[in-house]
Amino acid sequence: MPRERVSDTDVIFDVVFEDGLLFFELSNRAEVPARKVVTVFRQPIIAPDGVTDIASLNVFKKTEYLAPGKVIRVFVDSAASYFSRRQPNFVHVALSWKQATESVTSKISHDIRIYRDLPYVVGHGPEARRGPTATTRIS
Helix, strand or coil, X not given: CCEECCCCCCEEEEEEEECCEEEEEEEECCCCCEEEEEEEECCCCECCXXXXXXXXXXXXXXXXXXXXXXXXXXXXXXXXXXXXXXXXXXXXXXEEEEECCEEEEEEEEEEHHHHCCCEEEECCCHHHHHCCCEEEECC
């Protein structure tokens, strides 16, 4: 029977806010590989194209091998677009994987609303050196 780890979870699902963009990350923090990693979302998360359900991408359906220290980052949307399209404020996932000889499960919930009012700098990368930058806030 799979056991649930609460405080020492090796495979995690995270939401990352960077430069006004939202990403989902699936990562293995352990020193050993995780096999047959499955991420099940409670609800669909629709990509900016209005059609693709990010929750149904192959990386979340089943990742056969997730190397130690490996991080897979998936672009979700700009934060402004995500909130304006009324996507879920909460993302709940159930993870399952095999590690060594055991099966492990974990549940993770994220409140994405915390990113709604964060200011960020627009255009601070290499291409921005050609022009001015601006600070923006998502409303």
